[in-house]
Amino acid sequence: MKIEKPFAVIKDKYISLDQKDSFSIDLCNMDKDHFLVLDTYPIKNPAHPQRHPGWFKFMIDNNKRSLSFRLNFVNGKIQFMSVDKLAIAESWLSNVTYEDNIFPLNIRVVIRKKINNEIVFETTLICYKNLNDYIEHKTYFELPQNIIEEYLPVRLIIPEKLNVCIILKNFYDNDAIGYFAWEMYSLLKKQGINAELYAVNCDDKFRSFTHHVTDLLTDENLSIDKTIFIYNYSIKDDYLEDILDMPYKKIAYFHGITNPQSLRVFDAELAEECKSGLDELYKINGFDFIMVNSRHTKDVYSKNLKKYNESLSILNESQTNDAGGKIKTVNEKVDTDLEKIKIIPPVLISEALWNNTQSDGQFGKSLSAMGDVLLFVGRMFPHKKIEDLLNVFHELLKINPNAILALVGGMHNSYQKYLKYKIDQLTETEKERILFLQQISRNQLKAAYQASKVFITLSDDEGFCVPILEAMRFHVPIVAKKVSTSAADELLKDAGKLAADNDAVSIAEEVNKLMKSNKYREKIVSYQDKRLVEFSDEKLSINFIDSLLGVYYKNENID
Template sequence: MPPTSQAVHQLVPRLAWGDAVGNQVRYLRELLRGWGYASEIYAEQWDEQCRPLVRPAKDYPREADDRSALLIHHSFESRLVPLIARAPGRKAVVYHNVTPSRLFEGFERKVAEACTAAREELREMRPWVERAWAYSRFSAEELVAAGYDGVSVLPFAVDWRAFDVAPDPVLRAELDDGHANILFVGRAVPSKRVDDVLRVFTAYQRLHQPRSRLIVAGYLNRESPYGAYLYGLKEMLGAERVQFLGRVSAAQLSACFSVATAYLSMSRHEGFGVPLLEAMYRGVPVLAYGAAAVPETMGGAGVASLTHEPLEVARLLAVLERTPALRDEMLRAQRARVARLGQEAVAEAIRERLQPFLEGAPHAARSREQAPTVSLVCPGFVAHPDALESRLARRLARELPGARVLALDPNPQPVELAPRALSVEGLDVRAFTPDEPLPRDAARELPGSSALETALLSSRAPVVFLPEDSLVARETRARLSVASWGVRATIDPEQLEPTLSALIQALRATGALRAT
């Protein structure tokens, strides 16, 4: 056991009471102190309830020394990179994930800009830290893509006791009236896609279960653009018994779960997703769109849908309600999932992952593979190999020495932390986890990929986008620090050869390629 004079502190932009990041920070502090380390929480801002727990972030460089260790929690724009750079001691990142800015565009411009800045900070911090952890394999892949060493997955600690609160009797009596209650818990912000929850519920109520109610429990600002949109959509869809409860107490939340027929989430991005596990713990079947880290969090329990089409998801809700044997099997699987996340087992696993850093042990540096001479970004290369842009990518990869194809992975591997290295017809391919399941319809636009986009923004190789208007291209091209080209998805097949020749000539002119 290390001496208590050895300090392992934490840094977070804002320490909030009751949110997922704040809960993990406070939990880790108790673990660190229990292991014999001096441990404080440093933050720039904090909720009033957190005041006794926090020290000002600006004081850390002065109070730390060369023997100090710092865990930097990153999930939103912090503006703390200069402080991190000048602070003494060893440092590591705990990455909670950053929501892609595109999920806020059209509703919350400032939040979208802050999300973009947060991803830039993730790359800027890398030279100052020696290790990094994420709470999901999905997030860990992005750390690897950003060039971090010593990346691993840190178990997420859930305080199950916090859910053991007696239900509010008044609200429970109001909701327990024989209707099928569909529940969503969380902030009503654009990335959570509460609008899709409304669409699914409307289809469910009209086509399958007229005696149903939708309960949305969580912060909702009716005056915000997204809040106004939700209320307008509610009126337009005309579904009955839709209740936006706003913020609720612990007892009221228990009442919601106690009467819920199913828990429904259509969120487009989760770094973890605690409410999914809370629903499992409380014995409510979970149906969630399988985006980002959601399938990992669910761990094979519940239903992680591959589609967000309202009619299809509503049908799944109906099957779940009308098939008691299926419901019982789901609940058994969910109980098993929760059992694997017991406090003692999680605490021991966290200690095992953190111990090398806490003891100052050097990590095995990640072997640096040879950088590509050019990145051919073809999101559909693996999923749709016969598409025109995939054929062009193959031709370019064969003609350009050292070229690498960057694509979306239709079958992400649950144990891989790095983008999957593939050899397709002898070509060098990296397959990245998409932010959402790939659509079954080849004509639909492919989703983005946080890891792929981060890899591009961290690379020094010139880029060719195939096609030029993919979501990945739209998200990254304007921010690239290297030369880039793109090919239209609607290119005339007869123009393939001239296009190929022009691209090769342009790439050789950059000096990145040697003539062949």
């Protein structure tokens, strides 16, 4: 193992108090400079201090590597007892009495530095009040068999006991990469393939069904002949080289990386992570096979490898030893093998999922009653250019005072302040017709698509753009920006309407025409419907699993 920093492996992903009230932790690389904290929050409505039961700090004996703890409630207050007789060095307990209303409970296992309290590692364990609560939660996470059984690629030969380990750095709800990983997991499970999810950071409600990546890196029970990794790459990952060193067949799925320059003003740390991710992109060439989400992303990958090789050549030529002769650098050129790169869209069973999602009719009616809805869906980060949408909407209201702008998705904190500044420049009437819908359910999202007259995205950077595909599925005409750094035009092809510049007036006129002319609207939607045929669940799922099994069987004719 190359992992040098401290980490922990939890032997139980969850516990239920009616079955078991204890759990075990294996600590690795711990030393006198670190300590352990067990922190707790309820998964539902966590808040400090009102819904924060408490935390407990333990100093670890360097000779202790495997520890066990028991969870208990004393007079409604949470308590952790060390089975190994470790003393509690420090603790904090809420004044609120807890017991019944905090389940399921997230137990955070945190390793910190003594010198500055810096978190060097964190993972979680979920505690349920009883086994029935766990089963109910698992049912929510696992797809019912009947949702996708009609899309099963039964013509494929599935090897027995095949293990697929799906790896991603961040597994978050309402995030395109996390959702794609979940679709992969669901599809493979329905094929009879043993699939497991591994993430570094994970939403609490998914952790019972998702391992930490270090659990995978320390697992000695996986069969080399029967295991495949699918590693999702979209940002710098400290565990990439550890994964590369594992002796299993490996597939990298490259989702693209946001241009650091578009983020730097609002989030220098995130921009640096993206830059580092691009700098280390060449490393995924060491995988057996590479999937990408679009032709655009494939070009980004190929250009990055070429740039890396050119930089390496210059470095090699410039370095000399003491005698004046050339020396060999540690790094070597990367061979670009385009035959092992395949475009696999990051959607596999989305049609089936949406067909089995109940629309929130009341939410949709309320939205429609407000006016002609112009919809945006996606994370509101700087590269999404929400300020350009505001400019278009400003012009749209001049010719269609009945228009409503609905912005759906989470928002970046610093960028939110900038957008607030932009919105403050608008009139009160304009402000009243802009809806920020950051926390809505999938049922409400379906209703929002169905209630919309036009879908719009003016993003400068898209590896694929799943919301465009979703808008097509709901027969909403689409307006998108045509720009070399986005795959929006590749996804739409000859469908939808593409804006070649940021002329807010002309874009607003196009949006209004789509809102007011049923004939024009139906024409554009008909083009989109034809394009949508290329993204049927059956076609996408078979393509994905066929490629996966091609790597497993070392099929030379994988394309």
